[in-house]
Amino acid sequence: MQNSLWLAGVEKLSLNKLSTSLNCDVCVVGGGLTGIYTAYLLAKKGLNVVLLEGNSSVGIATTGHSTGKLTPQHDAIFAKLIKTFSEEEARTYYDANVNAINNALQNISIDVSQKVDSYLYATTEQGKKQLDEEIEAYKRLKLPGNETTETELPFDVLSSIKLSNTSQIHPTNFALHYAKLAIKEGANIYVNSRVTKVVIDEKTVYVDDELEVSYNNLVLATHYPIEAVKGLQIAKLSIERSYLTATRTTELLKGQYLSVDTPSRTIRTALINNQPYFIYGGSSHKAGTIEETHSYYETLQNEVVSKFDLPEPEFLWSAQDPDTADSIPYVGPITDNESNVYIATGYRKWGLSNSLVAGEIISSAITKEKHAASDIYNPSRNQFGITMLRMLNLIGFTVANLADGYLTRMDAPKCTHLGCRTRWNDGDETWDCPCHGSRFDKNGNVIEGPAVYPLDLKS
Numbered sequence: 256m257q258n259s260l261w262l263a264g265v266e267k268l269s270l271n272k273l274s275t276s277l278n279c280d281v282c283v284v285g286g287g288l289t290g291i292y293t294a295y296l297l298a299k300k301g302l303n304v305v306l307l308e309g310n311s312s313v314g315i316a317t318t319g320h321s322t323g324k325l326t327p328q329h330d331a332i333f334a335k336l337i338k339t340f341s342e343e344e345a346r347t348y349y350d351a352n353v354n355a356i357n358n359a360l361q362n363i364s365i366d367v368s369q370k371v372d373s374y375l376y377a378t379t380e381q382g383k384k385q386l387d388e389e390i391e392a393y394k395r396l397k398l399p400g401n402e403t404t405e406t407e408l409p410f411d412v413l414s415s416i417k418l419s420n421t422s423q424i425h426p427t428n429f430a431l432h433y434a435k436l437a438i439k440e441g442a443n444i445y446v447n448s449r450v451t452k453v454v455i456d457e458k459t460v461y462v463d464d465e466l467e468v469s470y471n472n473l474v475l476a477t478h479y480p481i482e483a484v485k486g487l488q489i490a491k492l493s494i495e496r497s498y499l500t501a502t503r504t505t506e507l508l509k510g511q512y513l514s515v516d517t518p519s520r521t522i523r524t525a526l527i528n529n530q531p532y533f534i535y536g537g538s539s540h541k542a543g544t545i546e547e548t549h550s551y552y553e554t555l556q557n558e559v560v561s562k563f564d565l566p567e568p569e570f571l572w573s574a575q576d577p578d579t580a581d582s583i584p585y586v587g588p589i590t591d592n593e594s595n596v597y598i599a600t601g602y603r604k605w606g607l608s609n610s611l612v613a614g615e616i617i618s619s620a621i622t623k624e625k626h627a628a629s630d631i632y633n634p635s636r637n638q639f640g641i642t643m644l645r646m647l648n649l650i651g652f653t654v655a656n657l658a659d660g661y662l663t664r665m666d667a668p669k670c671t672h673l674g675c676r677t678r679w680n681d682g683d684e685t686w687d688c689p690c691h692g693s694r695f696d697k698n699g700n701v702i703e704g705p706a707v708y709p710l711d712l713k714s
């Protein structure tokens with residue numbers, strides 16, 4: 256099993272498992288950054304909040320396997336957004352992320368977050384063309400990025416966009432910090448408490464099929480929504496898996512970098528216990544579709560040594576994130592009819608700042624305040640053309656993978672979500688489902704959903 260740099264030696268919060276049925280104003284399911292920050296904001300407003308986390312700790316799932324860049328520079332997104340949304344809406348997306356980051360950083364110390372510049376760069380003509388379009392979008396939206404070819408990288412770039420004064424964080428410590436603040440504000444956080452059933456009509460969730468938590472409002476902050484069928488998110492979210500490495504280095508970079516070339520590469524440094532680490536990652540594929548994932552790690556390991564003249568990485572990890580057809584996450588009521596059940600998903604690998612936006616949108620909705628970005632993040636927004644195309648593609652993809660599993664992997668365990676045959680992931684030693692991204696450890700325990708029950712390894 257590979258290890259994330261962020262989980263090495265991290266202090267764990269001492270939290271209990273749910274042992275009795277409860278009532279609350281707001282039940283938050285999932286203790287990643289989305290759930291924790293939402294719980295913190297709601298508890299601060301005086302609501303009675305219960306957060307249920309299926310793992311043994313909070314902040315260790317996707318949040319603890321990210322790169323830890325906290326920036327509104329979300330890849331080359333603005334050129335895409337202005338093709339689908341109005342310029343005003345695209346600018347709202349940027350402003351919502353900037354504001355949410357600034358608000359959250361007010362309570363954060365230098366140990367958990369540092370200021371750096373964010374760069375998007377290209378080393379190929381194809382990438383440069385993409386950056387040219389992004390630069391044009393920055394100009395139209397009046398975003399504060401500068402074009403430059405000067406970077407600290409040990410190779411030339413053809414073009415780059417620098418966004419000054421952004422942040423990078425230790426994502427797990429950042430999440431733990433907010434978990435402590437949420438508890439201080441009165442939130443009750445339970446670990447090892449997996450929600451296995453959601454009965455929306457009864458306003459109740461069940462932990463391990465036994466204990467009941469009754470709520471007025473429910474926030475499904477489970478990364479991929481476990482109740483996804485309701486709002487048809489199951490047919491709208493595509494999931495990409497990517498790879499990261501960390502190796503000891505001697506100097507910290509002043510910037511954090513992302514290439515727009517194919518395959519893409521991400522670069523930053525981090526200081527962990529006074530030791531600088533160089534973090535290098537990239538490449539992606541549809542979650543659950545590759546068995547020989549060790550080759551992704553090997554490619555990155557070789558590049559760290561050959562391109563950056565650094566030792567072989569000590570830490571190797573990977574993670575996945577769902578994305579939406581129009582690139583803006585789904586944050587808000589799961590359907591128009593269920594205004595007290597919220598989801599937050601589809602972050603497209605930019606879920607650290609988008610988790611903070613999600614916390615603000617959902618907590619505002621619950622306390623009946625209007626958030627400036629709630630319409631563009633609304634899961635029921637009308638993007639008929641591209642959403643329909645995405646749904647047709649995904650339904651085709653799922654049916655093909657379901658059939659392929661029964662034709663080629665009859666001995667692989669069946670996913671407990673909808674019964675697709677899983678696939679062994681040799682780099683991470685996990686069973687991964689290609690249909691909706693559920694993952695299980697080698698003993699069959701759930702690592703991430705939408706599945707909520709362990710695998711039957713004899714199925």
Ligand SMILES: Cc1cc2nc3c(=O)[nH]c(=O)nc-3n(C[C@H](O)[C@H](O)[C@H](O)COP(=O)(O)OP(=O)(O)OC[C@H]3O[C@@H](n4cnc5c(N)ncnc54)[C@H](O)[C@@H]3O)c2cc1C
Pocket residue numbers: 284285286287288289290307308309310313314315316317318319320321322323324325326448449450451476477478481495496497498499573574575576599602603604605606607608609610702703704707
């Ligand atoms: C390789 C990679 C690098 C990334 N780097 C960045 C980056 O640099 N910057 C950035 O902004 N974004 C980044 N992201 C995206 C970001 O990490 C995620 O979008 C974000 O962490 C998601 O947070 P979350 O709280 O929604 O999910 P998670 O952190 O996954 O938390 C969800 C929680 O819900 C729990 N859960 C699930 N089901 C249940 C259940 N049934 N009952 C109880 N609990 C349950 C899980 O155990 C988990 O703890 C990256 C993503 C990837 C894949």
